[in-house]
Each structure stands twice: as structure tokens, then as C-alpha cells.
Amino acid sequence: MFKVNDNYLKLPGSYLFSTIGKKVNAFAAQNPDKKIIRLGIGDVTQPLAPAIIKALHVAVDEMAQAETFKGYAPDLGYEFLRKAIAENDYKARGCEIAADEIFVSDGAKCDAGNIQEIFSVDNKIAVCDPVYPVYVDTNVMAGRTGVYDSAKEIWSDVIYMPCVAENGFAPELPKETPDLIYLCFPNNPTGSTVTKSQLQEWVDYANKVGAVIIYDAAYEAYISEEDVPHTIYECEGARSCAIELRSFSKNAGFTGVRLGFTVIPKDLKCGEVSLHSLWARRHGTKYNGAPYIVQRAGEAVYSEEGKAQLKQQVAYYMNNAKYILEGLKSAGYTVSGGVNAPYIWLKAPGGMTSWEFFDYLLEKANVVGTPGSGFGPSGETYFRLTAFGSYENTVEAVDRMKAL
Amino acid sequence: MFKVNDNYLKLPGSYLFSTIGKKVNAFAAQNPDKKIIRLGIGDVTQPLAPAIIKALHVAVDEMAQAETFKGYAPDLGYEFLRKAIAENDYKARGCEIAADEIFVSDGAKCDAGNIQEIFSVDNKIAVCDPVYPVYVDTNVMAGRTGVYDSAKEIWSDVIYMPCVAENGFAPELPKETPDLIYLCFPNNPTGSTVTKSQLQEWVDYANKVGAVIIYDAAYEAYISEEDVPHTIYECEGARSCAIELRSFSKNAGFTGVRLGFTVIPKDLKCGEVSLHSLWARRHGTKYNGAPYIVQRAGEAVYSEEGKAQLKQQVAYYMNNAKYILEGLKSAGYTVSGGVNAPYIWLKAPGGMTSWEFFDYLLEKANVVGTPGSGFGPSGETYFRLTAFGSYENTVEAVDRMKAL
Numbered sequence: 001m002f003k004v005n006d007n008y009l010k011l012p013g014s015y016l017f018s019t020i021g022k023k024v025n026a027f028a029a030q031n032p033d034k035k036i037i038r039l040g041i042g043d044v045t046q047p048l049a050p051a052i053i054k055a056l057h058v059a060v061d062e063m064a065q066a067e068t069f070k071g072y073a074p075d076l077g078y079e080f081l082r083k084a085i086a087e088n089d090y091k092a093r094g095c096e097i098a099a100d101e102i103f104v105s106d107g108a109k110c111d112a113g114n115i116q117e118i119f120s121v122d123n124k125i126a127v128c129d130p131v132y133p134v135y136v137d138t139n140v141m142a143g144r145t146g147v148y149d150s151a152k153e154i155w156s157d158v159i160y161m162p163c164v165a166e167n168g169f170a171p172e173l174p175k176e177t178p179d180l181i182y183l184c185f186p187n188n189p190t191g192s193t194v195t196k197s198q199l200q201e202w203v204d205y206a207n208k209v210g211a212v213i214i215y216d217a218a219y220e221a222y223i224s225e226e227d228v229p230h231t232i233y234e235c236e237g238a239r240s241c242a243i244e245l246r247s248f249s250k251n252a253g254f255t256g257v258r259l260g261f262t263v264i265p266k267d268l269k270c271g272e273v274s275l276h277s278l279w280a281r282r283h284g285t286k287y288n289g290a291p292y293i294v295q296r297a298g299e300a301v302y303s304e305e306g307k308a309q310l311k312q313q314v315a316y317y318m319n320n321a322k323y324i325l326e327g328l329k330s331a332g333y334t335v336s337g338g339v340n341a342p343y344i345w346l347k348a349p350g351g352m353t354s355w356e357f358f359d360y361l362l363e364k365a366n367v368v369g370t371p372g373s374g375f376g377p378s379g380e381t382y383f384r385l386t387a388f389g390s391y392e393n394t395v396e397a398v399d400r401m402k403a404l
Numbered sequence: 405m406f407k408v409n410d411n412y413l414k415l416p417g418s419y420l421f422s423t424i425g426k427k428v429n430a431f432a433a434q435n436p437d438k439k440i441i442r443l444g445i446g447d448v449t450q451p452l453a454p455a456i457i458k459a460l461h462v463a464v465d466e467m468a469q470a471e472t473f474k475g476y477a478p479d480l481g482y483e484f485l486r487k488a489i490a491e492n493d494y495k496a497r498g499c500e501i502a503a504d505e506i507f508v509s510d511g512a513k514c515d516a517g518n519i520q521e522i523f524s525v526d527n528k529i530a531v532c533d534p535v536y537p538v539y540v541d542t543n544v545m546a547g548r549t550g551v552y553d554s555a556k557e558i559w560s561d562v563i564y565m566p567c568v569a570e571n572g573f574a575p576e577l578p579k580e581t582p583d584l585i586y587l588c589f590p591n592n593p594t595g596s597t598v599t600k601s602q603l604q605e606w607v608d609y610a611n612k613v614g615a616v617i618i619y620d621a622a623y624e625a626y627i628s629e630e631d632v633p634h635t636i637y638e639c640e641g642a643r644s645c646a647i648e649l650r651s652f653s654k655n656a657g658f659t660g661v662r663l664g665f666t667v668i669p670k671d672l673k674c675g676e677v678s679l680h681s682l683w684a685r686r687h688g689t690k691y692n693g694a695p696y697i698v699q700r701a702g703e704a705v706y707s708e709e710g711k712a713q714l715k716q717q718v719a720y721y722m723n724n725a726k727y728i729l730e731g732l733k734s735a736g737y738t739v740s741g742g743v744n745a746p747y748i749w750l751k752a753p754g755g756m757t758s759w760e761f762f763d764y765l766l767e768k769a770n771v772v773g774t775p776g777s778g779f780g781p782s783g784e785t786y787f788r789l790t791a792f793g794s795y796e797n798t799v800e801a802v803d804r805m806k807a808l
Binding site: 002003018044045047048056061063064065066070075110114117120209211256273275282291 | 405406407408409410412413415422445447448449450451452454457460461464465467468469470473474475476477479510511513514517518521522523524525526527537538541542545583584613614615616657659660661662674677679682685686688689690691692693694695696697698794
């Protein structure tokens with residue numbers, strides 16, 4: 001008789017955003033007259049930029065003619081896209097990353113979930129607390145996290161690095177030595193970030209203890225301050241200890257288009273084994289490439305026209321972030337984030353728990369946010385709002401919250 | 405110090421088609437004047453049908469307007485596509501599969517590779533020999549296959565079911581009881597298939613011994629004979645023992661568009677745990693949906709216009725199959741397949757091994773095929789040709805082979 005992967009059964013509850021979705025749907029069904037404003041899940045709302053739409057149409061037409069039709073893509077992505085990435089995201093910032101160290105994929109969530117697979121099940125992970133649930137849940141599924149303590153909401157074999165008001169929501173080097181360190185800056189969910197010298201400390205630490213940093217830079221386009229690194233490869237020594245995950249979802253609105261990439265420098269090795277070769281093997285065996293038309297859309301992100309249009313799109317969302325940040329501050333909320341990230345992290349008022357505030361906000365203001373406790377125990381009593389709504393909805397949501 | 409997943413290191417050589425690609429590229433570089441005809445990897449060559457192109461353009465335009473823009477897709481796929489699949493692929497064939505038992509994905513290769521993850525590492529797999537390499541390799545990566553015997557080219561913990569001329573390339577029920585049984589009909593690589601009553605025996609067997617059949621029906625559009633099942637759910641009892649993998653790659657030319665789906669009936673359980681819930685959890689945690697525009701293209705496959713156009717496309721490839729089959733037969737080759745599948749399976753002449761024949765054919769006729777031994781030990785001395793080339797190239801390749 002077949003058996004299932006028992007690790008799946010250890011997962012408490014369902015995926016955070018599925019739970020939120022169900023709660024909101026139930027509320028909407030009971031209150032069909034209420035206009036619900038969703039500032040919960042980090043989904044974009046602005047349409048694709050004209051340069052991207054144009055590239056998509058051109059690529060679709062190529063698929064209509066035998067001479068220009070494209071079948072299976074190269075395993076690791078089309079050269080035209082990998083070159084554009086290497087040039088714009090790395091070389092332009094003085095980072096030495098070759099096109100063939102870039103693996104094109106259908107998004108950073110998939111890569112963030114799958115990357116653990118090339119490591120030993122015995123490896124110990126360290127995560128920020130609060131944290132994007134995918135890092136932890138996928139390690140649970142792989143059997144890497146030990147036993148769950150449902151009272152404390154922590155796993156016995158995970159090293160948690162609290163990110164709280166006291167440390168400016170920036171993790172400190174862990175006391176226990178990890179093998180894999182998940183870092184995300186600008187951070188989801190807190191919207192905080194670190195300076196280049198702070199990140200350099202992490203790189204030095206990882207090289208010293210023989211750990212790999214899995215660096216999620218999905219929100220780098222939202223960085224507005226000077227001293228904040230856009231990629232971990234700005235730090236010296238990162239090529240021998242860091243994998244970087246990148247996304248087109250937030251900088252170009254590709255949440256429904258699906259495109260991302262992962263960088264694994266060839267210097268990153270365990271003895272003689274390069275992680276690059278393992279990830280290439282995974283891509284070749286379990287993946288079949290991102291759609292040609294989508295890779296062409298990704299290329300358009302790096303065109304002069306595309307860059308200009310997307311700069312405006314990011315500015316639009318950051319204007320929302322500013323409105324939320326200032327509005328809630330003026331209403332007496334304790335808030336952070338929102339300067340280098342599209343996320344605002346606020347303290348639930350009146351001693352409410354995160355989920356209490358979720359229900360309160362949904363019911364009283366018909367505004368959907370994300371409970372901080374859903375991201376880890378140190379997120380309890382916190383709450384995440386996103387700047388990805390329309391300006392009109394954002395203003396209305398903040399005004400409703402101010403009126404509570 | 406971090407460690408890697410040692411199971412990856414057990415994999416012999418590289419992924420079959422990567423190896424072939426490298427060999428062909430080397431030959432092409434040394435022989436720039438030779439016109440190489442590729443009938444190796446099962447990649448399509450005909451452009452997307454007009455109905456699909458139209459749907460893509462319409463969907464791209466929707467992404468250009470805030471009112472119709474689509475962000476994250478529903479975890480398991482858009483309802484419009486899941487309904488079209490349930491209606492056309494199942495209800496129309498008298499099979500009871502609900503839309504919410506269908507999981508839309510970016511292709512059958514990914515699903516074929518990932519599906520093993522919801523099962524225990526202790527489970528024992530059975531595969532046809534020869535077999536599509538992804539089934540075995542992904543189980544190797546998960547640590548489910550034991551020790552590799554490089555002389556025999558077999559894994560100690562895999563049950564091999566030889567498909568050879570003597571049994572008409574149809575597997576027999578294994579002596580040792582498996583937990584997971586991978587079946588693929590119409591078959592890749594042999595092009596053979598089974599009748600409905602033969603498949604019913606497998607379903608009865610799986611239900612009896614408590615095994616799950618992972619049924620890959622990626623080639624069902626090529627079935628031309630009456631008594632051959634298009635889906636395993638045509639068999640009684642399949643809802644409690646079978647997962648079906650389906651693809652848009654071969655019936656609609658989506659190899660570069662990326663779309664597939666997996667069916668897991670809710671009756672398929674291990675005790676109280678439904679496999680449907682585990683796969684839903686995996687989708688929700690590690691995947692972010694197929695692109696909206698691609699799902700709309702998938703919907704167009706089921707339109708009246710799309711169906712008519714794709715019927716012609718399949719007929720085009722099957723005409724190639726017929727030309728190969730008859731041409732090689734007349735030249736004295738021993739051939740099979742090609743009637744219900746786009747693959748022709750032939751015996752290497754003159755006692756050559758599969759790779760010897762690969763090199764011989766590449767060098768003498770500049771034709772690329774796939775060595776049968778790359779699919780498993782029982783594939784040794786066999787060779788696979790695909791019908792996915794253009795008609796002109798197919799004719800030229802066969803004529804060159806006849807002239808050898």
C-alpha cells in the first residue's frame with residue numbers, strides 16, 4: 001500500500017493567503033453591499049506597461065509562423081533575456097555575474113520553494129521572524145524542520161532570527177550556526193531593509209561558517225535610499241556564498257505573467273560540487289522553461305522605453321506607500337517600512353492580536369490586510385498593508401482607517 | 405558547513421536530451437555545410453493555430469487595461485479553463501471528473517517530476533523499460549531508487565517492466581508489488597499503446613494491491629484506433645487509484661507556450677488523507693499558476709475553431725509518422741509505433757547499439773534521432789524517431805536513411 005509524504009501532514013493550517021482569501025470571500029458573500037478594499041496579498045493592480053504589451057504581441061505573431069515559431073526553450077532561459085539581466089541588473093551595478101549564471105524561471109515563489117531541494121535534508125535553516133511563509137513551509141515539506149510547537153508556533157529545527165522594533169526589524173547574526181540562511185531585503189513583510197555594510201557582515205559570516213545565503217531581492221526596484229544594496233553581489237565575497245532570487249512580479253507587474261530568475265555563481269561550491277550544476281540538473285529534469293512570449297516580455301523590461309514606463313509604475317505604488325505611511329502616522333498608528341519597499345508594517349492598536357485586527361479591519365473598514373502573526377511568532381500584534389492597490393482605493397482605505 | 409542533496413550525485417550522466425544536444429552541436433560546428441534534420445527530441449514544428457493566436461492577442465490586450473488586467477491566477481487554475489477541460493476531455497468521453505479535480509500547470513514535465521514529492525520516500529516505483537527519463541530521474545533525486553548498477557544501468561529499488569518486441573511493447577503486471585506505477589500510453593518512447601481492457605487490468609491490479617498509477621496521457625490526441633482509451637478514467641475504478649498527467653504540448657503545439665494539467669480525483673486516498681489535498685497544498689505553496697494569457701490560449705484549444713484547426717495539425721504529424729513507418733519498413737527496418745503515437749520505434753540495423761546507430765545516422769545521413777538505450781536497458785539496440793518535423797524534412801530524412 002502506497003504511503004504519503006508525512007511531512008506534508010505536519011504543516012499547520014493552510015497557506016496564509018489561501019486562509020485570508022477564504023475569510024474575505026465569506027465576508028463578501030454575507031455583505032454583498034460593502035466595497036471591500038484589498039491591501040492584503042502583494043498583488044499588483046496597474047496594467048502591463050505599453051512596451052511590454054508591444055513585445056508580447058510581436059512574440060505572439062512570431063508563434064504564428066513556422067519560420068519564427070519557437071518550441072522548447074533552452075533549459076536555463078533564452079540568451080537574449082539572460083544577457084539583458086546580466087547587463088542591467090549586475091554589470092551596470094559593478095557586479096560580476098555572467099549570463100550563464102542566471103537561470104530563468106516562472107517566478108521567484110517557485111524558485112524560493114524549490115531551491116532547498118538541492119541541499120541535504122540534514123541542513124539547518126535560519127529565517128527571519130516574521131518571514132515569507134514559503135521559505136519555511138517548503139522546508140517543512142522536505143522534512144528539514146523538526147517538530148512543530150503549536151503553542152509557540154515554531155519548529156524545533158529552525159533557527160529564528162527575530163526582526164522586531166528593538167533591532168529596527170533587521171536580523172542579528174544567529175547564535176547557533178545555520179547551513180542555509182534565508183534573507184529578504186527590502187523585506188517582505190516588514191518593508192525594512194539593511195545597508196550595504198550590514199549585508200556585508202552577513203556575507204562575511206556565511207563565508208566564515210560555510211553557510212549559503214538564499215537572498216530574495218524581489219523588491220529591489222522599490223529601493224529609494226542610497227546606501228541600500230540592490231543585489232547581494234554588491235558585497236565582496238558573495239559569489240562564494242550567495243544565491244539570489246529575483247522576480248519580475250513587483251518591478252514590472254508580472255504576477256499574472258510569471259517570470260523570475262535565480263543567480264547561482266559558479267564559485268559557490270560544496271567541496272568539488274558546484275551548486276550551479278545541481279540547479280542546472282534540476283532545471284533540465286523537472287522544468288521546461290518559461291514561455292517564449294513571456295521571456296520576450298521580460299526582455300522589454302530592460303528596453304529604454306520599458307525602463308522609463310516601469311519607473312513611473314514603481315513611483316505610482318510608492319506614492320501609495322507614502323500616503324499610507326503618513327496617513328496612519330497622523331492617525332496615531334505605529335508604522336514602519338514603505339520607504340524602500342511597497343509594504344507598510346504597523347502595530348495593531350489597542351493591544352489587539354494580528355488576527356483580531358484583521359477581523360476588526362475587515363468588518364469595520366472593509367479593508368483587507370495581512371496579519372503579521374501569519375509570517376511568524378514575532379509578527380504577532382503586527383499587520384501588513386501593501387501599496388499595490390490603486391491610488392483611489394489606497395486613499396479610501398487609509399481614510400476609512402483614520403475614521404475608525 | 406552546508407551539504408548538498410547527495411541523491412543528485414547518484415544520477416549517471418546528464419539528462420538524455422542535453423547530451424544529445426551537445427553531440428549534435430559539436431557535429432554541426434565541425435560540419436557547417438551539412439543540413440542536419442532533427443527527428444530526436446519530441447518538439448513540435450508547426451506554428452500555433454490561428455484560434456490560439458487570436459486568443460493570445462485578446463488576452464494580451466486585456467493585460468493592458470487596469471479594468472481587465474489579471475494578477476495572480478487562482479492557485480489551481482482559472483475556472484474557465486478547468487471547466488473546458490472537464491467538459492471536453494472527460495464528460496464528453498463519459499468520465500466523471502469535476503473541474504475542481506483538475507490542477508492547471510505549466511506542463512506535464514513539471515508535474516511528472518513533482519508529483520512524486522507527495523509520496524513517502526519509502527514508496528517503491530515501477531516503470532516501463534524503456535521509459536521517459538523524467539519519471540526515474542526525479543525519483544533518484546528524491547532518494548527513492550536505491551543503488552545504481554552502472555553495468556546493467558538499473559537502480560536496485562526500482563521495479564522495471566520490460567516492454568519488448570515479445571510482449572508487443574506492453575508491460576506485464578510486475579511480480580514484486582509496487583506503490584507507484586508510472587504508465588504512459590500512447591507510449592513515449594515506443595509509440596505503442598494498450599487497449600481499454602488491458603488498461604482495466606492495471607486499474608484493477610492497482611486497486612487490489614493499493615498502488616497509485618501515475619498515468620501520462622500526453623499523447624492521447626494521436627490515438628487513431630477505436631479500442632484505445634484516451635484517459636485512464638474510461639476504466640472502472642480509476643478514480644480511487646489513478647492520477648492523470650496531461651499536456652497541451654503535443655495536441656496543440658504548446659512546447660514553447662507551456663501548459664498542462666494533472667487530474668487527482670477526490671476519491672484517491674491513503675487512509676483519511678486525500679492526495680488531492682496534498683497536491684493542492686503543493687500548488688499553493690510552491691507554484692503561482694500558469695500565465696493568464698496562456699490559460700486563455702488553452703481555452704481556445706477547446707473552441708470549435710481551435711478543435712478543427714488542431715485536428716488538422718495532428719493529422720499533419722501523423723502523415724509524417726506514416727511516411728516514416730512505411731519508408732523504413734520498405735527499406736527493411738524493423739519498426740513499430742506511429743499509428744496511435746507520433747513516435748516510431750525501430751531496431752538499429754546490423755547489430756549496432758543505440759548510440760552506435762545514433763552516431764552512424766548523424767554522420768552518414770545527418771539525421772538526429774534518440775538512442776533507445778537512453779530510455780532504459782530494454783531500449784538498447786532500439787532507436788526513436790519523431791513525426792514532429794516538417795513534412796519536407798521528414799521525407800528527406802527517410803529518403804536519406806533508405807539510401808544508406
